[in-house]
Amino acid sequence: MNVATDAVRFVRAEPVAAAPPPTLTRGPVAWIRENLFAGPVNTVLTLIALYIVIVTVPPVMKFFFIDAVWSGSNRDACRPEVLGRPVGACWAYVIDKINYFVYGSYPISERWRVNAFFVLLALGLGWLLWLDAPRRSLGAIYFFVVFPLLAYLLLSGSHFLGLEPVPTSLWGGILVTVIVSLVGIVFSLPFGVVLALGRRSRLPIIRFFSVVFIEFVRGVPLITVLFMANTMLPLFLPEGTTVDRLVRPLVGVALFASAYMAEVVRGGLQAIPKGQYEGAMSLGLNYWQMMCFIILPQALRIVIPGIVNTFIGLFKDTTLVAIVGIFDLIRTVEASRVDPNWAAPTINTTGYAFAGIFYFLCCWGMSRYSLAVERRLAAGQRR
Amino acid sequence: MPTEAGAQAPARGSLAYDPRVRAAVYQIVLVLLVTFLIYEAATNAIANLRAAKIASGFGFLEVTSGFDISQTLVPYSAAASTYGDAFLVGLLNTLLVAAIGIVLATVLGFIVGLARLSRNWVVAKLATVYVEVIRNLPLLLQLLFWYNAVLAPLPAPRESLRIYGVTLGAPGMFASLVVLVGLAAAYLLWRATERLARSPLERTLGKIAATIIGVLAGFVLLFRSGLLEATEGGIGFLNNRGLFLPKPLFGEGAWLVPAALAVGLVGAVAFRVWAKRRQEATGEQYPVGLVAFGLIAGLPALAWVATALVAGNPISFEIPQQQRFNLRGGLQVLPEFVALLVGLVTYTAGFIAEVVRAGILAVSRGQTEAAASLGLRPGQILRLVVVPQAMRVIIPPLTSQYLNLTKNSSLAVAIGYPDLVQVFMGTVLNQTGQAVEVVAITMAVYLTISLITSAFMNYYNSRMAIVER
Numbered sequence: 022m023n024v025a026t027d028a029v030r031f032v033r034a035e036p037v038a039a040a041p042p043p044t045l046t047r048g049p050v051a052w053i054r055e056n057l058f059a060g061p062v063n064t065v066l067t068l069i070a071l072y073i074v075i076v077t078v079p080p081v082m083k084f085f086f087i088d089a090v091w092s093g094s095n096r097d098a099c100r101p102e103v104l105g106r107p108v109g110a111c112w113a114y115v116i117d118k119i120n121y122f123v124y125g126s127y128p129i130s131e132r133w134r135v136n137a138f139f140v141l142l143a144l145g146l147g148w149l150l151w152l153d154a155p156r157r158s159l160g161a162i163y164f165f166v167v168f169p170l171l172a173y174l175l176l177s178g179s180h181f182l183g184l185e186p187v188p189t190s191l192w193g194g195i196l197v198t199v200i201v202s203l204v205g206i207v208f209s210l211p212f213g214v215v216l217a218l219g220r221r222s223r224l225p226i227i228r229f230f231s232v233v234f235i236e237f238v239r240g241v242p243l244i245t246v247l248f249m250a251n252t253m254l255p256l257f258l259p260e261g262t263t264v265d266r267l268v269r270p271l272v273g274v275a276l277f278a279s280a281y282m283a284e285v286v287r288g289g290l291q292a293i294p295k296g297q298y299e300g301a302m303s304l305g306l307n308y309w310q311m312m313c314f315i316i317l318p319q320a321l322r323i324v325i326p327g328i329v330n331t332f333i334g335l336f337k338d339t340t341l342v343a344i345v346g347i348f349d350l351i352r353t354v355e356a357s358r359v360d361p362n363w364a365a366p367t368i369n370t371t372g373y374a375f376a377g378i379f380y381f382l383c384c385w386g387m388s389r390y391s392l393a394v395e396r397r398l399a400a401g402q403r404r
Numbered sequence: 405m406p407t408e409a410g411a412q413a414p415a416r417g418s419l420a421y422d423p424r425v426r427a428a429v430y431q432i433v434l435v436l437l438v439t440f441l442i443y444e445a446a447t448n449a450i451a452n453l454r455a456a457k458i459a460s461g462f463g464f465l466e467v468t469s470g471f472d473i474s475q476t477l478v479p480y481s482a483a484a485s486t487y488g489d490a491f492l493v494g495l496l497n498t499l500l501v502a503a504i505g506i507v508l509a510t511v512l513g514f515i516v517g518l519a520r521l522s523r524n525w526v527v528a529k530l531a532t533v534y535v536e537v538i539r540n541l542p543l544l545l546q547l548l549f550w551y552n553a554v555l556a557p558l559p560a561p562r563e564s565l566r567i568y569g570v571t572l573g574a575p576g577m578f579a580s581l582v583v584l585v586g587l588a589a590a591y592l593l594w595r596a597t598e599r600l601a602r603s604p605l606e607r608t609l610g611k612i613a614a615t616i617i618g619v620l621a622g623f624v625l626l627f628r629s630g631l632l633e634a635t636e637g638g639i640g641f642l643n644n645r646g647l648f649l650p651k652p653l654f655g656e657g658a659w660l661v662p663a664a665l666a667v668g669l670v671g672a673v674a675f676r677v678w679a680k681r682r683q684e685a686t687g688e689q690y691p692v693g694l695v696a697f698g699l700i701a702g703l704p705a706l707a708w709v710a711t712a713l714v715a716g717n718p719i720s721f722e723i724p725q726q727q728r729f730n731l732r733g734g735l736q737v738l739p740e741f742v743a744l745l746v747g748l749v750t751y752t753a754g755f756i757a758e759v760v761r762a763g764i765l766a767v768s769r770g771q772t773e774a775a776a777s778l779g780l781r782p783g784q785i786l787r788l789v790v791v792p793q794a795m796r797v798i799i800p801p802l803t804s805q806y807l808n809l810t811k812n813s814s815l816a817v818a819i820g821y822p823d824l825v826q827v828f829m830g831t832v833l834n835q836t837g838q839a840v841e842v843v844a845i846t847m848a849v850y851l852t853i854s855l856i857t858s859a860f861m862n863y864y865n866s867r868m869a870i871v872e873r
Contacts, residue, residue, distance in 0.1 A: 056525045061608050063524055070526040226431040230438065240854035241847045242811035248829050249847070252839040256452050257445035337542040344544075344818050351544060358552075369553040377541050377549075384540035 084109040084367075085374070092116075099365035110371045114363045121357060122375070125193015125348050131185060134175050135196055141168055141175075142199070150390065152397065165207055176200075189267040193348035195379070197267070201274055201339040201349065206332055208275035213282025214321075218312065220283065221290050231283070238280035243338050247273045247345045270342040278335045285327040289320035322398060329391035333384045340380075350376055449840060458837045465491070471831055473822045475738050487832050494827030495849060501741065501823065502810040505748040509809060510802075512749060513756025520761050531757065538754035544815055546751055551743035551819040558644045561730050566638030639723055641731055647742050650721040651735035657711040658718040664707035665700070672696035740821035744813065752809045759805060763798035764790065796868045800861055807857045811850060824849060 042048070057067045088109030090099050097103045099111035115122070124132050145168045148160030176192070178184035192200070219231030238246065250273030254264050293316055301311035321328070343352040354372040357363070419425050453460055465488035472482045477496040480489055519531035538546075559565065594611065641648040672695070679690040711718045724734025767790050775789040816823040817830055824846060833842045 056523060059523070061612065066522065066524050066527050070524070070530050073530060074526070224427050224431050227434055230434060237847075237851065240851040242814040242825070242850060244814045244817065244825060245829065245843065245847055245850065248825070248833075249843045252833065253449075253843060256449045256839060259448050260451055260455060333540075340542040340544040341815070344815075351542070351548070355548070366557065369556070370549075373545060373549045373553055376545055380542055380545060381537070381540045385536070388540070 083107075084370070096361075096363050096365045096368075099363070099367060101366065108365070108367055110374055111363075111365055111367050112371065114357075114365075114368055114371055115375045117363070118353075118357045118360075122194045122350060122353050124196055125353060126191045127193065127196065128185070128187060128191065131178070131187055134178070134184065134187075138172050138175055138196075139199075141171060142203070152394070165211075169203075169207060172200075172203075189265055192267065194353045195350050197342075197347060198339055198349045200267075201271060201342055201347075202332075202336045204271045205274045205278040205335045205339065209278035209282040209331070209335070210328070212275070212279035213286050214317065216279060216283035217286035217290055220287055235280045235283050238277055239284070243273070243277050243341050244344060246277050247341060249273065250276075251345045267347060270345055270347055274335070274339065274342070277338075278331070281331050281334070282328070285324050285331055286320065288327060289322075289324035290316065292323050293320050325398065326391045326395050329387055329394075333387050336383060336387070337380065350379065453840075456837070460838065460841070462841055464832075464836045464838055464841070467836075469832070469835075471835070473827060475741065475822055487836065490832055491824075491828050491845070494822060494824040497821070497827075498810070498813055498816075498823040498825075501744055501748070501813050501816070501821070505745055505752065505809050505813065506806050508745070508749045509752040509756055509805075512753035513805075514760055516753055517757035517760030517764075520757060521764060535754045535757050538751055539758075543747065543751050543812055544818055547743060547747040547815055547819055550747045551740065555739045555743050556644060558642060561641070561643045561645060561726070562728070564641035564643040564648075564726065564731070567640035567642065568638050639721075640734075641724060641726065643731075644739065645730070645736070646739040647737040648724040648731045649735045649737065650723050651733070653720050653722055655716060655718045655720065657715045660707045660711050661704045661718060664703040668699040668701075668703035671703075672699045675699070738821065740816070740819050743819055744816050744821045744823075748809055748812060751812070752805055755805050755808070756802060759798055759801045760794075762801075763794040766797045767793045799864055799868070803857055803861045803864075807854055810853055814850075 058064045086109075088107050090104070090108060090111050090113050093099065093111075093113035094117065098113045099108050101108045120129075120132075124135050127135055145160065145164040148154050148157065149164050154160060174182060175184070176187065176196075177189070178186040180186065216231050216235055219227050220235060222228050222231070247270050250269045254269050254272060255262075258264065297315055297319065298311065301315040306314065339349060340351045343349050343355070346352075348356070354376050358368050358372040450460075466486055468483070469485055469487050469490045470482050471490075473480060473490065473493050475497055476493050477500065478489075478492060479485075480493050516531045516534055519527045520535065522528045522531070594615070639650050675690075675695050676692050679692050683689055708718060722733050724731045724736075771789055771793065772785055775785040780788065813823055814825040817826040820826065829842060829846050833839060836842070
């Protein structure tokens with residue numbers, strides 16, 4: 022109709038450059054809007070949380086790093102009036118005391134034995150924890166049988182082997198913390214399995230004793246069990262026999278951990294379908310064959326996270342032996358923080374911070390490991 | 405055990421493979437073993453005790469104790485009280501810290517648990533860091549930290565940190581009327597903004613504004629009426645001798661206020677039951693929360709005002725006075741108690757937070773969506789669909805956390821708070837040497853607490869279990 026239309030005809034030869042997505046629905050701005058300022062309540066929450074972060078994080082950073090003192094040989098290094106500036110963590114004190122924190126009063130000339138113990142321990146742990154390691158069953162035998170014997174001979178020594186005997190009263194620090202946890206772990210797993218089997222047993226008297234033991238131990242605080250082991254164990258043994266001061270809490274910790282482990286294992290046993298039991302029985306396996314070859318391997322695999330959680334709890338609970346007079350890490354920190362040579366305002370906090378970092382790394386590492394194992398096991402179950 | 409049965413095998417071979425015989429043999433062996441162990445332990449203990457010339461039996465509970473305890477909830481003195489009294493003091497101290505700790509840990513734990521689930525990134529991460537740090541550090545270390553690194557370096561009484569606040573004064577007739585009018589005005593303001601608002605945003609902002617105005621107006625009115633009194637030097641003090649708080653003094657007719665509270669609680673529960681039945685029968689809904697709040701908060705307030713008008717102020721507060729070297733009057737809370745409470749609450753809250761999180765995650769998304777498709781509002785979805793189902797998952801582990809808190813309160817012995825373990829297993833055991841009796845009594849107490857708790861849990865589980873067809 023209109024001739025002029027031809028003249029203004031326009032055909033685009035190349036596509037228009039894509040417009041950037043609207044900033045309000047994509048990208049960091051939108052993310053912030055959606056996650057932090059979605060509504061009035063959300064905004065208020067964000068502001069409160071940011072306030073908490075601002076109040077807590079800079080002082081902690083200042084304490085740990087900026088104002089920290091890294092070198093020095095006595096209290097003057099960490100006194101604000103000497104330094105003329107605010108003083109944060111006094112790491113010089115930790116560096117000065119580190120041997121005490123690790124070995125306790127273990128004789129200096131014999132400390133290589135403790136180091137060898139740590140190496141043997143690392144070997145056993147690595148063997149057991151690395152899931153693709155070769156011959157893991159051998160690793161289990163090493164960790165649960167060979168290693169404890171070696172460790173005992175190495176640490177307490179004997180003239181027969183040419184190692185100077187070291188009384189347990191000299192052991193201390195991280196060494197004792199590790200020993201108490203290890204004894205708990207090494208004893209609690211087999212005892213826990215036996216107790217769990219006892220609780221699931223068809224035999225009424227065996228079930229009764231297992232239930233009474235488990236519920237009794239789980240019903241009282243660990244500290245009372247430790248007090249009991251400390252005061253009553255010597256009473257119950259024939260006159261004249263003395264129990265080593267370190268062994269008493271070890272017995273308490275082992276009993277305590279077994280009861281908790283038993284409940285975890287019982288959860289696994291209950292999760293195994295009845296068909297597995299019936300299948301094993303129909304193959305003609307007896308009770309122990311059924312348990313060892315069919316039920317326990319599956320049950321223990323299910324409860325690995327629970328077992329690791331119990332270990333984490335046990336590791337934290339080992340600090341309680343400090344209350345009954347054993348020189349574990351906490352007790353060495355307590356003993357060294359009142360050293361007049363290191364009398365400075367931030368020594369208490371520094372000592373606790375050091376112990377806190379140690380425990381945090383161990384427990385956090387264990388829980389990360391358990392998560393990884395859980396994911397790996399879940400991968401096999403996924404359909 | 406199998407070999408024992410096997411020893412008789414040649415004559416009665418089939419008997420050794422009879423499961424009933426085997427079961428009997430196993431169990432008899434176990435019984436014999438346990439009996440033997442107990443017998444050995446008992447005879448050894450008796451011989452050892454005789455050799456050490458330590459008395460046995462529970463007669464020591466009647467003997468004068470002769471030591472002081474720093475915090476006593478019941479009258480106690482070193483000269484006149486017995487070991488039995490010391491036991492009672494320790495038990496009450498344990499129950500006190502456990503009860504307060506459970507309440508505070510629940511509040512903090514729910515806040516942190518919900519915060520971890522928040523869609524707000526900063527809030528969620530902050531809660532995660534809290535939970536990870538708290539759960540991965542030993543409680544004993546945390547207690548020692550609070551006691552030796554936080555509370556011990558606090559200033560001396562002269563330079564106490566002050567807590568500012570207000571205390572309750574005596575209300576008059578006119579003043580009470582003014583307060584009531586003020587509250588009514590705030591409520592009307594709330595309703596008006598709710599009705600006039602055109603969008604959700606306006607409504608929320610309006611509600612916030614009304615609340616702020618209401619609270620401010622309420623405070624002004626309260627001060628003008630004399631119901632609240634501001635104190636100039638602060639009402640509480642925190643120093644290296646502990647926490648000093650106002651001490652309530654109960655006058656004539658003070659019992660009416662807790663009595664009214666009890667009546668209000670019973671009334672609120674009764675109303676809830678009635679409203680639920682009514683809703684199930686007719687579908688009518690009643691404002692249960694509002695009525696319950698009115699009964700629980702309103703009745704005691706009414707009782708207080710009425711008593712004040714008739715007989716004078718029933719409850720007044722004694723404020724600690726700062727003096728040259730110490731504080732006088734008020735309610736002194738030991739630093740050991742503060743450290744233990746803070747440590748227990750922050751530690752247990754980390755675990756409760758995880759329980760709460762797991763419970764809420766256990767309610768599947770489909771439930772929320774189904775409720776929304778029925779036309780329920782978000783608040784209703786949370787209240788009627790999510791929370792009841794989450795509680796079924798939360799309550800059992802929550803109860804065991806409460807039990808853990810109670811058992812963990814025994815760590816008080818490390819910082820010197822006079823709880824059951826510190827007083828009884830520590831001092832009394834050392835003075836009398838009667839280890840068997842003391843340990844048995846202490847363990848019996850904790851066992852009783854834990855058995856009562858598990859009995860409650862079983863009752864709750866049987867009530868809440870899903871009824872399947």
